[in-house]
Amino acid sequence: MNPLSRRHLLRALGGGAAAAALAGCGVPAAYVAPGERAARDRSAADRRLTFANWPLYIDTDEDDKSKRPTLDAFTRKTGISVTYTEEINDNDEFFGKISPALMNHQATGRDLVVISDWMAARFVRLGWVQQMDRSRQPNVARYLDPQLAVPAYDKGRLHSVPWQSGITGIAYNRKKLGREIKHTSDLWDPRLAGKVTLLSGLDESFALLMQGDGVDVTRWTADDFHRMCDKVEKQVHKKQIRRFTGNDYIKDLSTGDVLACQAYSGDVIQLQADNPDIEFVVPEEGAELWAESMMVPNLARHKANAEALIDYYYDPHVAAELAVWVNYVCPVPAAREVLAASKDKERAELAEDPLVFPDAEMRRRLAIARDITSQERMEFAKRWNSIVGL
Numbered sequence: 001m002n003p004l005s006r007r008h009l010l011r012a013l014g015g016g017a018a019a020a021a022l023a024g025c026g027v028p029a030a031y032v033a034p035g036e037r038a039a040r041d042r043s044a045a046d047r048r049l050t051f052a053n054w055p056l057y058i059d060t061d062e063d064d065k066s067k068r069p070t071l072d073a074f075t076r077k078t079g080i081s082v083t084y085t086e087e088i089n090d091n092d093e094f095f096g097k098i099s100p101a102l103m104n105h106q107a108t109g110r111d112l113v114v115i116s117d118w119m120a121a122r123f124v125r126l127g128w129v130q131q132m133d134r135s136r137q138p139n140v141a142r143y144l145d146p147q148l149a150v151p152a153y154d155k156g157r158l159h160s161v162p163w164q165s166g167i168t169g170i171a172y173n174r175k176k177l178g179r180e181i182k183h184t185s186d187l188w189d190p191r192l193a194g195k196v197t198l199l200s201g202l203d204e205s206f207a208l209l210m211q212g213d214g215v216d217v218t219r220w221t222a223d224d225f226h227r228m229c230d231k232v233e234k235q236v237h238k239k240q241i242r243r244f245t246g247n248d249y250i251k252d253l254s255t256g257d258v259l260a261c262q263a264y265s266g267d268v269i270q271l272q273a274d275n276p277d278i279e280f281v282v283p284e285e286g287a288e289l290w291a292e293s294m295m296v297p298n299l300a301r302h303k304a305n306a307e308a309l310i311d312y313y314y315d316p317h318v319a320a321e322l323a324v325w326v327n328y329v330c331p332v333p334a335a336r337e338v339l340a341a342s343k344d345k346e347r348a349e350l351a352e353d354p355l356v357f358p359d360a361e362m363r364r365r366l367a368i369a370r371d372i373t374s375q376e377r378m379e380f381a382k383r384w385n386s387i388v389g390l
Contacts, residue, residue: 121153139314171263184212
């Protein structure tokens with residue numbers, strides 16, 4: 001099963017603008033200094049934690065969907081009980097839910113949260129999450145995918161650990177299209193007029209489109225951004241682009257209303273199960289590798305328990321169980337060996353899927369984009385949303 005709500009679009013300036021104002025100089029009191037982020041940790045005496053995640057982003061029991069086997073195994077192993085909530089449906093919405101507490105130096109009631117990398121960057125800039133104790137996390141230190149270890153927004157990954165990762169690339173129906181797609185520029189082929197969709201979210205869209213222009217997205221500039229927008233705007237006026245979408249591109253691609261689109265790798269694995277003609281490509285110019293990361297909010301009362309849970313999911317055997325269920329890029333490459341050794345055919349085949357365990361050739365074309373800064377966000381969101389029609 002696939003978590004379809006994962007990387008939700010930035011629908012309008014509303015949430016993004018509010019977040020930008022908080023992150024910038026407009027509300028300086030929003031920033032929390034390092035010495036004010038920790039509360040007395042009750043973990044040793046109070047063996048529990050509260051974990052907020054996205055819907056459909058963890059394994060569930062086939063017979064009882066209320067049970068989550070890997071979490072249950074963690075409790076049996078450690079004695080730490082987990083209150084698991086599927087309350088994150090949109091990054092901006094969740095930001096709005098917990099920002100009043102964080103900016104006012106109050107506890108959120110959550111010990112662990114999972115948010116997309118571009119939103120995680122805001123939390124780090126605002127000083128709203130705590131630095132983790134890696135001495136308690138030997139699995140993270142040993143098994144974290146090196147390509148995910150050094151995001152621009154969190155030097156050394158001190159405040160965040162990827163829960164799952166993924167690729168924003170291009171999905172297309174090879175049979176109906178009648179040819180192969182290798183480049184982002186292939187989306188602008190006149191024969192595809194009205195049969196192309198792009199993602200509507202600024203943070204979800206911009207990196208792949210810039211990469212198609214040959215931009216190094218680890219160090220892109222404002223000029224790169226506006227040049228990309230000029231090209232997309234031109235394609236809109238030519239009616240090359242059918243529409244801008246959230247995850248509903250899945251339906252358009254399945255019905256054949258769309259032949260090629262920006263897409264997330266995990267979604268395509270699920271689509272391929274029903275339609276083997278659907279393919280996913282990392283363009284020759286590159287594609288964006290992203291992560292959604294676990295973070296410990298300020299004043300969390302069970303920080304050590306949360307750190308223990310994070311490290312548990314970096315055990316390759318546990319990471320393999322999660323990979324089987326969610327089908328996104330596994331942030332623990334060593335889990336591949338666990339699956340490859342399985343006597344179960346489907347598990348062994350998953351180990352060979354480059355959309356779950358990218359091979360060296362694919363990794364060469366993947367990059368983690370630098371995030372949009374608070375100073376840039378208002379201007380860039382306004383420009384992008386005017387093109388998308390938000």
